[in-house]
Amino acid sequence: MFIRLMLTLLLLVAGHAQGAEQSTVLVTGANRGIGLELAGQLKAAGYSVIGTARKPAGAKDLKALGVRVEQLDVTDAASVAALAQRLDGVAIDLLINNAGVGGQGVNSIRELDVDAMAATYAVNAMGPMRVTQALLPNLEAGSGRTIVNISSVMASIKNNWGGAYDYRASKAALNMLNSSLAKELGKQGYISVVLHPGWVKTRMGGESAPVEIEDSAAGLVKVIAGLKDADNGKFYDYQGKPIPW
Numbered sequence: 035m036f037i038r039l040m041l042t043l044l045l046l047v048a049g050h051a052q053g054a055e056q057s058t059v060l061v062t063g064a065n066r067g068i069g070l071e072l073a074g075q076l077k078a079a080g081y082s083v084i085g086t087a088r089k090p091a092g093a094k095d096l097k098a099l100g101v102r103v104e105q106l107d108v109t110d111a112a113s114v115a116a117l118a119q120r121l122d123g124v125a126i127d128l129l130i131n132n133a134g135v136g137g138q139g140v141n142s143i144r145e146l147d148v149d150a151m152a153a154t155y156a157v158n159a160m161g162p163m164r165v166t167q168a169l170l171p172n173l174e175a176g177s178g179r180t181i182v183n184i185s186s187v188m189a190s191i192k193n194n195w196g197g198a199y200d201y202r203a204s205k206a207a208l209n210m211l212n213s214s215l216a217k218e219l220g221k222q223g224y225i226s227v228v229l230h231p232g233w234v235k236t237r238m239g240g241e242s243a244p245v246e247i248e249d250s251a252a253g254l255v256k257v258i259a260g261l262k263d264a265d266n267g268k269f270y271d272y273q274g275k276p277i278p279w
């Protein structure tokens with residue numbers, strides 16, 4: 035609650051709350067974890083929020099926020115197309131491609147299921163492109179023109195400490211896809227970034243993660259609120275620090 039209040043004040047000071055009040059954000063994978071918290075904090079900051087869930091019926095926490103809840107499986111072309119149809123004519127200012135999976139958790143080439151890598155790519159790399167492509171008319175209709183792809187420090191080739199083959203590769207692919215997106219859409223005034231949320235206490239991050247969900251989301255929202263044209267194509271963490279590719 036305190037963090038949400040501070041964030042609203044921060045956005046007011048930064049001059050973004052005025053825009054936020056008329057702005058619409060869509061967050062994928064918003065039924066739990068970082069996506070749920072982002073949806074809550076962005077609503078508190080004045081955004082009109084659309085939160086997606088694979089199974090909306092079970093998305094009690096998301097519904098409790100009083101936001102618009104929509105079904106979406108980012109790997110399912112029919113689900114993505116149906117979402118785009120339901121949102122026909124709805125302007126979206128900010129798209130947050132947050133849905134992700136941790137992959138196989140395999141640290142050795144000896145254990146890696148190469149064929150199963152495709153499933154991790156389908157969510158983490160292809161998913162954000164599928165959703166962005168389908169919702170481009172909505173983004174065109176909005177004035178924010180901001181695309182945030184939630185990546186990971188584990189995508190960094192420079193900082194790789196090994197392991198997590200498929201997860202790292204899928205997020206590195208996402209980084210490259212974002213780079214191309216930024217080059218293409220940047221010419222039309224879009225800002226597309228990849229952001230690392232920190233190592234966060236979620237189902238994916240686990241109990242020993244040092245960053246609380248609230249702090250991660252508050253940091254991400256602050257970074258998003260401060261995005262400028264020069265940030266297009268960049269890779270930052272939730273505290274706004276650049277991450278080496």
Ligand SMILES: NC(=O)c1ccc[n+]([C@@H]2O[C@H](COP(=O)([O-])OP(=O)(O)OC[C@H]3O[C@@H](n4cnc5c(N)ncnc54)[C@H](OP(=O)(O)O)[C@@H]3O)[C@@H](O)[C@H]2O)c1
Nearest residue numbers: 063067068088107108132133134186233234236237238239
């Ligand atoms: N937690 C960390 O430490 C950490 C660190 C770096 C990056 N990240 C990234 O941050 C993002 C959020 O992670 P989190 O920690 O909040 O994870 P989480 O608690 O496991 O939540 C993942 C979310 O993604 C959704 N999702 C999974 N597959 C999907 C699909 N095919 N279609 C639509 N939604 C799908 C899940 O929905 P269901 O409930 O239906 O499964 C859930 O809402 C991910 O992109 C993750 O890679 C997390």
